[in-house]
Amino acid sequence: xxxxxxxxxxxxxxxxxxxxxxxxxxxxxxxxxxxxxxxxxxxxxxxxxxxxxxxxxxxxxxxxxxxxxxxxxxxxxxxxxxxxxxxxxxxxxxxxxxxxxxxxxxxxxxxxxxxxxxxxxxxxxxxxxxxxxxxxxxxxxxxxxxxxxxxxxxxxxxxxxxxxxxxxxxxxxxxxxxxxxxxxxxxxxxxxxxx
Numbered sequence: 001x002x003x004x005x006x007x008x009x010x011x012x013x014x015x016x017x018x019x020x021x022x023x024x025x026x027x028x029x030x031x032x033x034x035x036x037x038x039x040x041x042x043x044x045x046x047x048x049x050x051x052x053x054x055x056x057x058x059x060x061x062x063x064x065x066x067x068x069x070x071x072x073x074x075x076x077x078x079x080x081x082x083x084x085x086x087x088x089x090x091x092x093x094x095x096x097x098x099x100x101x102x103x104x105x106x107x108x109x110x111x112x113x114x115x116x117x118x119x120x121x122x123x124x125x126x127x128x129x130x131x132x133x134x135x136x137x138x139x140x141x142x143x144x145x146x147x148x149x150x151x152x153x154x155x156x157x158x159x160x161x162x163x164x165x166x167x168x169x170x171x172x173x174x175x176x177x178x179x180x181x182x183x184x185x186x187x188x189x190x191x192x193x194x195x
Contacts, residue, residue: 024070025066029063034054035049035050052120055105055110056124056127059124060101060127067084072086073089075089075132076132077133078136087165088171097125098122098125102121102124103115137169142155144171146171148175149178150162151166151169
């Protein structure tokens, strides 16, 4: 079984603690051949180099790919960095991300003392902030409520449907209960407060 098959078998495993997610992703990181990725058409006899600035791009793209394989996500949105755990997005401290990027670079075959250099980690973070950018979804005037068993979507006419969670919704929470159809819920509404 190769790494991709192993990850597919564990895809969608819901981990909600950022440090657990980053440790799991770090375990997934494998050495890469930077020269082969940067120069895929180079012949064996051709002398090619892999400048650090190009390695930064490879490292960030590989981490984004590994997160996608697990059905997770890492992105920069507005002034913040977020992790998607398969259910909702949560904010990640940039210094934590910077440390994770350096550790990942080392595992991908960047020389140990280069990957631990503060300027390299700064460059990796800056590269992530560009490559990992994700815009907020357009407001489609639907109400989305993220629940344990899916996202309840209410349209403009007040009709609701439960659908699978979608990381593109960019929801930053998940309520701690499931939607159960055809059950009377006791919700507090503005009308019930004044009755």
